[in-house]
Amino acid sequence: MRKLWRSYKGGGYQWCRLIKRRMWPGTSIADGTLDVVCDGQRIRLISIHAPNDGSARRDFFMSLEKWCTQATIIIGDWNVVMERRDAGVNNKYGNDVSRKAMWNLMSVGKLVDVWRTLHPNMTAFSRRQVILGKMKQSRIDFLAV
Structure with a gap:
C-alpha cells in the first residue's frame, strides 16, 4: 500500500491520489492531477x-x-454549498467568499455538477453533523465533469 499512496500538501489543503507513477502508459501525474488517455482523448x-x-x-x-x-x-470535498437547496434547514446559507470562485472555476473548466444534472429537483446531503442538539446537513461533496 505504501507504494501506491502519494499525497500533495500545501497552502492548507490536500490533494490525495492512490496512483503509482507509470502505472498505465500515457499517464502523467503533476501537482495532484492525473492525466489519462481514454479512446484517444486526454482527460485530467x-x-x-x-x-x-x-x-x-x-x-x-x-x-x-x-x-x-x-x-x-x-x-x-469542495467544502462549500453550491446552492441554497444544498443546505439543510438548520444551516446558514450566507455569503461565502469562495462560492463565486467555485462558480468561476466551473465556468472556466466548462464543468457541471453531475449529481445536480441527474437530480435537478432532489435534495440530498453528503455531510451530516449534530451540533448543540441540531442536525446540520449540507451537500459539499461533488463530482464535476
Whole structure:
C-alpha cells in the first residue's frame, strides 16, 4: 500500500491520489492531477479536499483554474454549498467568499455538477453533523465533469 499512496500538501489543503507513477502508459501525474488517455482523448482527473476557511478556499479554487485546460473531472470535498437547496434547514446559507470562485472555476473548466444534472429537483446531503442538539446537513461533496 505504501507504494501506491502519494499525497500533495500545501497552502492548507490536500490533494490525495492512490496512483503509482507509470502505472498505465500515457499517464502523467503533476501537482495532484492525473492525466489519462481514454479512446484517444486526454482527460485530467483531480481529487480535492478544499480548505475550511472561506478565503483560503477561494484562493484554492482560483489556483485550480490553470489545470482546467482540457477535459477535466474534479471530485471530492469542495467544502462549500453550491446552492441554497444544498443546505439543510438548520444551516446558514450566507455569503461565502469562495462560492463565486467555485462558480468561476466551473465556468472556466466548462464543468457541471453531475449529481445536480441527474437530480435537478432532489435534495440530498453528503455531510451530516449534530451540533448543540441540531442536525446540520449540507451537500459539499461533488463530482464535476
